[in-house]
Amino acid sequence: MVAFSKPLAAAALFAGLASAQSFQRLGTCPDLGCIIPPDQADFLAGQRFDIRLEIHAPVNGTEATGNPNPDENFEFTIERVGGNRGKQAGSKWFKVPEPKLEKWSFGWYEDFFARDAKTPSMVNVASKAYRKVHLDEAGEYRATLKYDGKTTTATWTVRSLEEVRKTRxxxxxxxxxxxxxxxxxxxxxxxxxxxxxxxxxxxxxxxxxxxxxxxxxxxxxxxxxxxxxxxxxxxxxxxxxxxxxxxxxxxxxxxxxxxxxxxxxxxxxxxxxxxxxxxxxxxxxxxxxxxxxxxxxxxxxxxxxxxxxxxxxxxxxxxxxxxxxxxxxxxxxxxxxxxxxxxxxxxxxxxxxxxxxxxxxxxxxxxxxxxxxxxxxxxxxxxxxxxxxxxxxxxxxxxxxxxxxxxxxxxxxxxxxxxxxxxxxxxxxxxxxxxxxxxxxxxxxxxxxxxxxxxxxxxxxxxxxxxxxxxxxxxxxxxxxxxxxxxxxxxxxxxxxxxxxxFDVMGSVDTKYMDAQKDDRKKRNAIGVYQFSGKSQYINNGEVSYSEGFPTNWTPRYSLFAGIAASPDRRENYKVNQNGVREVTTNTPGRPANDFYANAKDTPGGFVINGTLPTDEPVGVHxxxxxxxxxxxxxxxxxxxxxxxxxxxxxxxxxxxxxxxxxxxxxxxxxx
Amino acid sequence: MVAFSKPLAAAALFAGLASAQSFQRLGTCPDLGCIIPPDQADFLAGQRFDIRLEIHAPVNGTEATGNPNPDENFEFTIERVGGNRGKQAGSKWFKVPEPKLEKWSFGWYEDFFARDAKTPSMVNVASKAYRKVHLDEAGEYRATLKYDGKTTTATWTVRSLEEVRKTRxxxxxxxxxxxxxxxxxxxxxxxxxxxxxxxxxxxxxxxxxxxxxxxxxxxxxxxxxxxxxxxxxxxxxxxxxxxxxxxxxxxxxxxxxxxxxxxxxxxxxxxxxxxxxxxxxxxxxxxxxxxxxxxxxxxxxxxxxxxxxxxxxxxxxxxxxxxxxxxxxxxxxxxxxxxxxxxxxxxxxxxxxxxxxxxxxxxxxxxxxxxxxxxxxxxxxxxxxxxxxxxxxxxxxxxxxxxxxxxxxxxxxxxxxxxxxxxxxxxxxxxxxxxxxxxxxxxxxxxxxxxxxxxxxxxxxxxxxxxxxxxxxxxxxxxxxxxxxxxxxxxxxxxxxxxxxxFDVMGSVDTKYMDAQKDDRKKRNAIGVYQFSGKSQYINNGEVSYSEGFPTNWTPRYSLFAGIAASPDRRENYKVNQNGVREVTTNTPGRPANDFYANAKDTPGGFVINGTLPTDEPVGVHxxxxxxxxxxxxxxxxxxxxxxxxxxxxxxxxxxxxxxxxxxxxxxxxxx
The missing domain is CATH 3.40.720.10 (Alkaline Phosphatase, subunit A)
Structure with missing residues (x-):
């Protein structure tokens, strides 16, 4: 199927794999030999999974060794700690044919400076993948990858759980x-x-x-x-x-x-x-x-x-x-x-x-x-x-x-x-x-x-x-x-x-008072913290068509003073947006499309707060x-x-x- | 003792009691007759407590009735729901002499507008206090205050708990x-x-x-x-x-x-x-x-x-x-x-x-x-x-x-x-x-x-x-x-x-990259969210003199991108302050003492974020x-x-x- 061979666009490649700190060559692989699932993985007995092995040969950048050719004759073995099968080659352990060798190259940025300079570090890769395998005994397994005279090991744990169903x-x-x-x-x-x-x-x-x-x-x-x-x-x-x-x-x-x-x-x-x-x-x-x-x-x-x-x-x-x-x-x-x-x-x-x-x-x-x-x-x-x-x-x-x-x-x-x-x-x-x-x-x-x-x-x-x-x-x-x-x-x-x-709430806002102030700093004095927060005014005795457990008044004079620990530039008036979902940021004509500022049309009567997030981030983050x-x-x-x-x-x-x-x-x- | 009769300063009085929403006449007393402990209070059987009764006569403001004299002949009774003592006057219930009548006045602001205009609403009060009483049966109690032909009731609950010690x-x-x-x-x-x-x-x-x-x-x-x-x-x-x-x-x-x-x-x-x-x-x-x-x-x-x-x-x-x-x-x-x-x-x-x-x-x-x-x-x-x-x-x-x-x-x-x-x-x-x-x-x-x-x-x-x-x-x-x-x-x-x-953490900061940027908006691009957060660099293999479970490196290049949901104006460089506790805000010469701006000496290399808190609040809040x-x-x-x-x-x-x-x-x- 066409979709299955779709490569990532180059930009996405750098962004996606790029994961040293801001970016990483490959997150689960600090060495140049990669076992995936990585060290410390836990499994359910019988759970199906694939194994991906990769040998990385950095061509340039801080990790370059001078040899841009990955070892294609890497060896992969598995053993169960305390088991009686000993150490076996992966294909023997799982009773599958030896996977065919795959090769590719990828690039990544070592930090934000390299990203700005557009100077990726390139890596050549030799790889194999074992498909749809499973581990059928509880206990600890040692997976070992030998390449270029080096060794990467991963400890996997199959958790010991009763094979008894306790809930329907x-x-x-x-x-x-x-x-x-x-x-x-x-x-x-x-x-x-x-x-x-x-x-x-x-x-x-x-x-x-x-x-x-x-x-x-x-x-x-x-x-x-x-x-x-x-x-x-x-x-x-x-x-x-x-x-x-x-x-x-x-x-x-x-x-x-x-x-x-x-x-x-x-x-x-x-x-x-x-x-x-x-x-x-x-x-x-x-x-x-x-x-x-x-x-x-x-x-x-x-x-x-x-x-x-x-x-x-x-x-x-x-x-x-x-x-x-x-x-x-x-x-x-x-x-x-x-x-x-x-x-x-x-x-x-x-x-x-x-x-x-x-x-x-x-x-x-x-x-x-x-x-x-x-x-x-x-x-x-x-x-x-x-x-x-x-x-x-x-x-x-x-x-x-x-x-x-x-x-x-x-x-x-x-x-x-x-x-x-x-x-x-x-x-x-x-x-x-x-x-x-x-x-x-x-x-x-x-x-x-x-x-x-x-x-x-x-x-x-x-x-x-x-x-x-x-x-x-x-x-x-x-x-x-x-x-x-x-x-x-x-x-x-x-x-x-x-x-x-x-997200958290720190008090209340007298929205009437805020509306009456002209100056951004004075608007902030509409906020009541500690003893000035008062009580929630979102519940009154109004008739509502929906069930209990929801506010009956979404437009109280005294609203929640809520906030978020990181945001793009934004405006706040602390009122419900009655016209649909908020749009906090916008592009500015004449500026790059990914340079976001507070949306002047958002939250009338509110004030502007500059953000802390990267300026290409238009919304809040996790x-x-x-x-x-x-x-x-x-x-x-x-x-x-x-x-x-x-x-x-x-x-x-x-x-x-x-x-x-x-x-x-x-x-x-x-x-x- | 002198200290026991110390009144609050007038300003503190308005701030302290002042607690309708931003301010309240008295938080536990929406009516003009107050029973304290208020409705819904729970007690441990035998727990000692005082009771304060207050009758409020608003002199001016939205609650004024035209009668500035509080009813001094209010009646207070208690009964246990389902109990056999029936309804009794408070002094009889607790077997204490009838408390002497106390009188005072206080003022409060009805909202921020009234505060700005310095127009407090004044209230005259008649009161009694029962001291060191206790309730000695589990169950629900009804406390009733009758005054001026009106009634305030409070339901108190003495929780039913075993009288058995389970921990030393x-x-x-x-x-x-x-x-x-x-x-x-x-x-x-x-x-x-x-x-x-x-x-x-x-x-x-x-x-x-x-x-x-x-x-x-x-x-x-x-x-x-x-x-x-x-x-x-x-x-x-x-x-x-x-x-x-x-x-x-x-x-x-x-x-x-x-x-x-x-x-x-x-x-x-x-x-x-x-x-x-x-x-x-x-x-x-x-x-x-x-x-x-x-x-x-x-x-x-x-x-x-x-x-x-x-x-x-x-x-x-x-x-x-x-x-x-x-x-x-x-x-x-x-x-x-x-x-x-x-x-x-x-x-x-x-x-x-x-x-x-x-x-x-x-x-x-x-x-x-x-x-x-x-x-x-x-x-x-x-x-x-x-x-x-x-x-x-x-x-x-x-x-x-x-x-x-x-x-x-x-x-x-x-x-x-x-x-x-x-x-x-x-x-x-x-x-x-x-x-x-x-x-x-x-x-x-x-x-x-x-x-x-x-x-x-x-x-x-x-x-x-x-x-x-x-x-x-x-x-x-x-x-x-x-x-x-x-x-x-x-x-x-x-x-x-x-x-x-x-407080929360949203990612990491490349402090080296931030330091290298001149512009506040560009500094924000040092921040890595989602996959760009990387791993914590606060633990390395350095020798430390304190026990395990603490960072071994407080100055990693990639620091925490932390934030707070509301703050005063502030600066952030996302580095540990090695010279002692941060001082986030300062007064500005020529401005009022309680008008706080970001401290220019805080967080060198960082950038400014304007706050959302009232401008007289120099630090973060709960x-x-x-x-x-x-x-x-x-x-x-x-x-x-x-x-x-x-x-x-x-x-x-x-x-x-x-x-x-x-x-x-x-x-x-x-x-x-």
């Missing part, structure tokens, strides 16, 4: 970009407090177990949603932009070494029923990482195809599609004849229909959908509308030309995360219950509140908190639904996030903070305390009993 | 201002990671139970350390600046209604041994709130006296001082002859010595102190030196004129939090073990890393993280010490914070976020999930078995 279902909520700070702010505006005691609580607040998860990447301390979804779904941290793969240095974005995801393992082991719900385009990183394997999250058309058919550019497991796929992103479904940008130029509504899916484009038809059949629901072009616009500022839903058919009409009958998730549970419940194989009964549903993140990027705090409160409302309704179905005690519910944004993990149901105790985000994968896999050793007792009714 | 000791760590975000950043710079897997962890990371605590005040959603220490120690949220009291509207800062603290209850019920350790002046809010009862945390001389003698301006419990009191703050101890600002102009070293304390001024003498005797250790004037200066930039310890004797010499032999805490444990262990009454065996130690907060206020992130890592090192060493003493399984260890700062709670030991399970900060008090009190109902089985060997 898993409901996995991801609040994209959601931090504890945001939950605190959402509670403040969505719930009433009397003299310091909340009269209602967040659904998350009532979870019995709380943990924190570290979100850093394998090769840098910051992450993005692709990479962190990979960690949550595969137990392997990767690199920014990578979906279900470790990143290699080859030009092909589709040949990077894959790691099997929780959805794929659940399918392989049990033919389990999988649901995927997101308020983003379904090809976006968090939903797509369940099935996609590419280091470029921007390959949206491929991501859509992977959701249906999996990935088969190299040997990989079968994948027959989820039972439920709900979200936005119609532009990568509808026909190219209508302007759709689709994989192999096909109409993906047709492709899904041919595979047995009913297709839904709005909330009304979704509600009427049979619970016994597979369902594709694509409700908008691009990401779905925000809770705040769907429920409060409905005029913003007009003139969006976002109808999922591609007819340039408006999608005015969108479901929210709650409607999508409850319908997904109904379908998964009915279909898994009807499954004749006992082991197939039960389901895994990932439901993502995708736009907490997107609205935080936009510094549109009101919309972000609206998305977060919608997630919480969805959790509350899902618990009620599971109780109604008699499945609550059979369902592990986990709520977490993939990374943070440096932050380092550990994210919260809430757990309820079977295995909840595994999620307490501080953990790595990969532990969430291992805990879910453990609870589902997905570990499969060669001599274990776990049933693998399907095999693959 | 409590070790309560408070990281002042510490958030999850900061812990994440501290881990990054203090611990080594290989391919995304940390090779060592924070001590906090290994705690079995994790919770979150909400920190808001009773009357505003932001808090300070005084008010939140009150919540943590008494189970009652109060107002910013208040220590161990609810805030009333009277001019006297010492007559506000008191609430008994955990230290006082532990003393009353068991004559338990109490230790207080802080890296701040011991009169600072967090340590002082264990014994002080005033709405003005700035009454430092009184705070010192309260630590020794408790509070007896009105009827209150006996207090005989802690076994251990370690920290800074010598200026409120040494003689006024040397410039000391002390309570009643006495030498408080002498006062403590007369009460049986050995007094220590440095680490060497502290280490040699007998573990069997009471110890006062005051090691500096003002707050103690920072970990970073004591261990890395030691030249900054010179010329500080901070010797605790008051001799204007330097305090160059300071202990750290670890040395103070370990010594405190030794003394408390020995003294409580030697106690002849079984019930007195065991201890309560509060150990505060006070300057995480102070350094975050200064935006000195490096020093803040150094303080946090010192706290973590102290926790690790304390666990080892308790294990060594055989007391680990007898000790509930809780680690939490009192509030946050909106943030809203829920704070982490880590628990280990007896009752650890009580601390999981999301809770209110007052729940931490109730959980500790529960674990110590401090609840005392009239008909309960709890032993109260002392009585009071």
């Amino acid at each position: 279902n898993v409901l996995f909520f991801i609040g994209d970009g959601m931090t504890t700070n945001m939950i605190t702010a959402a509670r403040l505006i969505g719930h009433k407090s009397v003299n310091g005691k909340y009269q209602t609580k967040m659904a998350m607040d009532s979870f019995p177990v709380l943990g924190h998860a570290m979100t850093h990447s394998v090769d840098t301390f910051m992450t993005d949603s692709a990479n962190s979804a990979t960690a949550l779904y595969t137990g392997h941290k990767s690199t920014v932009n990578a979906l279900g793969v470790y990143v290699d240095s080859s030009p092909d974005v589709f040949d990077d070494p894959k790691i099997e995801s929780i959805a794929e393992i659940f399918h392989r082991v049990y033919r389990g029923h999988v649901g995927i719900v997101s308020t983003a385009g379904v090809w976006d990183a968090t939903p797509a990482a369940l099935t996609a394997h590419t280091r470029d999250r921007g390959e949206y058309p491929y991501c859509v195809d992977s959701l249906l058919r999996g990935t088969n550019n190299t040997a990989w497991i079968d994948w027959n599609g989820p039972d439920v796929l709900f979200g936005g992103g119609a532009e990568h479904f509808y026909s190219p004849a209508l302007g759709g940008k689709t994989f192999n130029k096909k109409d993906y509504y047709e492709e899904f229909a041919k595979a047995g899916y009913n297709v839904y484009w709005n909330k009304t038809s979704l509600a009427a959908a049979p619970n016994t059949e597979r369902a594709l629901g694509i409700f908008t072009v691009s990401h779905m509308s925000k809770w705040l616009d769907r429920n409060v500022y409905k005029k913003n839903l007009k003139d969006q030309a976002n109808h999922p058919s591609g007819n340039k009409g408006d999608a005015q009958d969108e479901p929210g995360l709650k409607e999508m998730t409850l319908k997904a549970i109904d379908i998964l419940y009915q279909r898994s219950k009807a499954d004749k194989r006992h082991s197939s009964q039960g389901w895994f549903l990932m439901s993502e509140a995708a736009q907490i993140d997107k609205m935080m990027h936009a510094l549109d705090y009101d919309r972000a908190l609206g998305e977060l409160l919608e997630l919480d409302d969805t959790i509350k309704a899902s618990i009620a639904k599971l109780k109604e179905l008699g499945e609550l005690s059979n369902t592990l519910i986990v709520v977490t996030a993939d990374h943070g944004h440096g 932050s380092l903070t550990d994210v919260p993990v809430f757990a309820m149901g079977p295995c909840q105790e595994l999620f307490g305390g501080v953990q790595n985000n990969i532990d969430i994968f291992f805990n879910i896999a453990n609870c589902l009993g997905l570990s499969r050793t060669a001599h274990g007792k776990g049933q693998d009714p399907i095999g693959n | 000791n409590v070790l309560f760590f408070i990281g002042d201002g510490m958030t999850t975000n900061m812990i994440t950043a501290a881990r990054l710079i203090g611990h080594k990671s290989v391919n995304g897997k940390y090779q060592t962890k924070m001590a906090m990371d290994s705690f079995p139970v994790l919770g979150h605590a909400m920190t808001h005040s009773v009357d505003t959603f932001m808090t300070d350390s005084a008010n939140s220490a009150t919540a943590l120690y008494t189970g009652h949220k109060s107002t910013v600046n208040a220590l161990g009291v609810y805030v009333d509207s009277s001019p006297d800062v010492f007559d506000d209604p008191k609430i008994e603290s955990i230290a006082e209850i532990f003393h009353r019920v068991y004559r338990g041994h109490v230790g207080i350790v802080s890296t701040a002046g011991v009169w600072d809010a967090t340590p002082a709130a264990l014994t002080a009862h005033t709405r003005d945390r700035g009454e430092y001389p009184y705070c010192v006296d309260s630590l020794l003698r408790g509070t007896n301006n009105t009827a209150w419990i006996d207090w005989n001082g802690p076994d251990v009191l370690f920290g800074g703050g010598a200026e409120h101890f040494y003689s006024p002859a040397l410039g000391g600002k002390t309570f009643n102009k006495k030498d408080y070293y002498e006062e403590f010595a007369k009460a049986g304390y050995n007094v220590y001024w440095n680490k060497t003498s502290l280490a040699a102190a007998p573990n069997t005797e009471r110890a006062l250790g005051i090691f500096t004037v003002s707050h103690m030196s920072k970990w970073l200066d004591r261990n890395v930039y030691k030249k900054n310890l010179k010329d500080q004129a901070n010797h605790p004797s008051g001799n204007k010499g330097d305090a160059q032999d300071e202990p750290g939090l670890k040395e103070m805490t370990l010594k405190a444990i030794d003394i408390l262990y020995q003294r409580s073990k030697a106690d002849k009454r079984h019930s007195s065996q065991g201890w309560f130690l509060m150990s505060e890393a006070a300057q995480i907060d102070k350094m975050m206020h200064a935006l000195d992130y490096d020093r803040a993280l150094g303080e946090l890592l010192e706290l973590d090192d102290t926790i690790k060493a304390s666990i080892a010490k308790l294990k060594e003493l055989g007391e680990l399984s007898n000790t509930l260890i809780v680690v939490t914070a009192d509030h946050g700062h909106g 943030s809203l976020t829920d704070v982490p709670v880590f628990a280990m030991g007896p009752c650890q399970e009580l601390f999981g999930g999301v809770q209110n900060n007052i729940d931490i008090f109730f959980n500790i009190a529960n674990c110590l078995g401090l609840s005392r109902t009239a008909h309960g089985k709890g032993q109260d060997p002392i009585g009071n």
Whole structure:
């Protein structure tokens, strides 16, 4: 397929691989001999993965040795520490033919000075890849790469887990970009407090177990949603932009070494029923990482195809599609004849229909959908509308030309995360219950509140908190639904996030006073900190059409004084933007397109704050903070305390009993 | 005593009480009839407290009724819901004489416009106060105030807790201002990671139970350390600046209604041994709130006296001082002859010595102190030196004129939090073990890393993280010490914070590249976000004299790109300030003294960022976020999930078995 051999554009190559500090030759490979998966990787027994070996010969730059030719006769061996097979060549260990040698070159910048001077360091590479291998005993493995008289070793651990299924279902909520700070702010505006005691609580607040998860990447301390979804779904941290793969240095974005995801393992082991719900385009990183394997999250058309058919550019497991796929992103479904940008130029509504899916484009038809059949629901072009616009500022839903058919009409009958998730549970419940194989009964549903993140990027705090409160409302309704179905005690519910944004609230703003001031510095004196913050005025006794747990007044005189720890140049008036999502920065005529300044049309009555981010960054960025993990149901105790985000994968896999050793007792009714 | 009748200065009066939104007539009293403790208050059975009733008659302003005379014949009754005593007048319920009527007036501003115009709204008040009362049955109480034909009611709850002691000791760590975000950043710079897997962890990371605590005040959603220490120690949220009291509207800062603290209850019920350790002046809010009862945390001389003698301006419990009191703050101890600002102009070293304390001024003498005797250790004037200066930039310890004797010499032999805490444990262990009454065996130690907060206020992130890592090192060493003493399984260890700062990390900074750029906007391009963040360079293989778990390189080329969600105008170069604590803002000649701009001498090579805080705010401020709670030991399970900060008090009190109902089985060997 054409797409599978698509090389990265040169600029992207330098940016993407470029990962010494600001840039790195290859993040997981400090030596010139690279074993991927790298040292310290953990595996689930039986989990399928690819191995990529690379020998780097730097041609120029600080690492150049004078020999620009990589050793093509490198040797790779594996042994299990304390095992009885001894050390064996990789192909013998895995009982696969010796992979063919591959060769390529790439360039990277050693620092920002080199980037400015456009002086890349070039590297020649010799490589081999072992495809679809697995390790079938718990314990420690030593992988060794010998080349040019040197040695690189990696220690891999196959975790020792019981091969016993402890939960029938898993409901996995991801609040994209959601931090504890945001939950605190959402509670403040969505719930009433009397003299310091909340009269209602967040659904998350009532979870019995709380943990924190570290979100850093394998090769840098910051992450993005692709990479962190990979960690949550595969137990392997990767690199920014990578979906279900470790990143290699080859030009092909589709040949990077894959790691099997929780959805794929659940399918392989049990033919389990999988649901995927997101308020983003379904090809976006968090939903797509369940099935996609590419280091470029921007390959949206491929991501859509992977959701249906999996990935088969190299040997990989079968994948027959989820039972439920709900979200936005119609532009990568509808026909190219209508302007759709689709994989192999096909109409993906047709492709899904041919595979047995009913297709839904709005909330009304979704509600009427049979619970016994597979369902594709694509409700908008691009990401779905925000809770705040769907429920409060409905005029913003007009003139969006976002109808999922591609007819340039408006999608005015969108479901929210709650409607999508409850319908997904109904379908998964009915279909898994009807499954004749006992082991197939039960389901895994990932439901993502995708736009907490997107609205935080936009510094549109009101919309972000609206998305977060919608997630919480969805959790509350899902618990009620599971109780109604008699499945609550059979369902592990986990709520977490993939990374943070440096958001917090420091007080209140008297917006009337700020409006009355002419001078930027005087406007700042409208802010009340400490005892001058007062009480939240977002809850009053107004009538609202949506459920409890949301603000009833989005335009109080005294608004939240919220902020973000790093931003582009921006303006702030601390009022809800009633006309749609904020646009914080703009280009300035006569200046370079990537030189962003505060948007003069944003936040009337506000004042300007210069940013700290690089000036080519038009929006906010992710932050380092550990994210919260809430757990309820079977295995909840595994999620307490501080953990790595990969532990969430291992805990879910453990609870589902997905570990499969060669001599274990776990049933693998399907095999693959 | 003179100090007890000291009225607030007029300006402070308006600022302090002034708390409708930016300001409030009286935060806990939306009506004109006030019951304090207010509606929704929770109590420990037997906990001593004062009741303040106020009738407000607004003279002018939006609330004025035309009658400026408050009803002096108000009636106050109490009943227990479902109880058999029915509704009784307050004095009958508590078996105390009817309190005498008090009268005063106060003024407050209705908003920032009124403040600017200097047009306060005046209120006349009639009031009574019931002193040192307690509720001795679990359940719900209704307190009713009738005045002017109107009624204010408050529902109070005495929590139903077992009167059984479940832990011998409590070790309560408070990281002042510490958030999850900061812990994440501290881990990054203090611990080594290989391919995304940390090779060592924070001590906090290994705690079995994790919770979150909400920190808001009773009357505003932001808090300070005084008010939140009150919540943590008494189970009652109060107002910013208040220590161990609810805030009333009277001019006297010492007559506000008191609430008994955990230290006082532990003393009353068991004559338990109490230790207080802080890296701040011991009169600072967090340590002082264990014994002080005033709405003005700035009454430092009184705070010192309260630590020794408790509070007896009105009827209150006996207090005989802690076994251990370690920290800074010598200026409120040494003689006024040397410039000391002390309570009643006495030498408080002498006062403590007369009460049986050995007094220590440095680490060497502290280490040699007998573990069997009471110890006062005051090691500096003002707050103690920072970990970073004591261990890395030691030249900054010179010329500080901070010797605790008051001799204007330097305090160059300071202990750290670890040395103070370990010594405190030794003394408390020995003294409580030697106690002849079984019930007195065991201890309560509060150990505060006070300057995480102070350094975050200064935006000195490096020093803040150094303080946090010192706290973590102290926790690790304390666990080892308790294990060594055989007391680990007898000790509930809780680690939490009192509030946050909106800090986070978003990437790295190439400081070499930033230094090389001339233009402020170009300097921002030295920042690497996402995949350009790279790895932490704060750990290298250099030799260090301090223990593991700290950075070994504080001046890496690639430093942390950290930020704060709200700040005054500031400069940033993202390098450690090697010359002492940062001074972010300065006054500008020719401008008002409280109009702060970025300090041109701060952060050479950096760039300017204008702030969002009010321009009279020279430093950073607190943030809203829920704070982490880590628990280990007896009752650890009580601390999981999301809770209110007052729940931490109730959980500790529960674990110590401090609840005392009239008909309960709890032993109260002392009585009071």
